[in-house]
Amino acid sequence: MKEKACANMEAAKLLASHSFFDSAASRAYYSVYLMAWYYVGLYGFHPSSESIYSRRTVDGNHYWKHYEFPVFLNEEGFIGPAQMEKLEVLRQSRTKADYYSEEIEEEEAKHSVRIAYEFIEFFSTEEGRIE
Numbered sequence: 001m002k003e004k005a006c007a008n009m010e011a012a013k014l015l016a017s018h019s020f021f022d023s024a025a026s027r028a029y030y031s032v033y034l035m036a037w038y039y040v041g042l043y044g045f046h047p048s049s050e051s052i053y054s055r056r057t058v059d060g061n062h063y064w065k066h067y068e069f070p071v072f073l074n075e076e077g078f079i080g081p082a083q084m085e086k087l088e089v090l091r092q093s094r095t096k097a098d099y100y101s102e103e104i105e106e107e108e109a110k111h112s113v114r115i116a117y118e119f120i121e122f123f124s125t126e127e128g129r130i131e
Contacts, residue, residue: 001035002034005031005037005038006120008031009116011027012024012031012113013117015027015109019106021097021105021109022109024110024113025094028109028112029094029116031120032116033064035120035124036078036123039123040073048062051072053065053072083119083122086118093108093111093112
């Protein structure tokens, strides 16, 4: 997951620099989602049928529910309320980019990339858990 997260972060930056703003916002979100998934795994948390925060795929695997994952991260002390708000900004931009006809503007895409970069740094350091 960490490699995928970093690859998505690089893709987001590259896409934003080439004016693919919808795709940049989407990749920015997924870079954080995947890095957070990786990071909580280091603490023994994995999506499973026992977790109300995850869902089963048709092939029997599990993933963190996108709208529930920030709640889980907050409740387990990985992030605080301010970071939850930033994750919600990323999720809303990704939803707009992937599912609506309205396009992501340049500044919104670049803002998503900046937020994502902050999260990648946060989860890549010892700061990745609020005590």
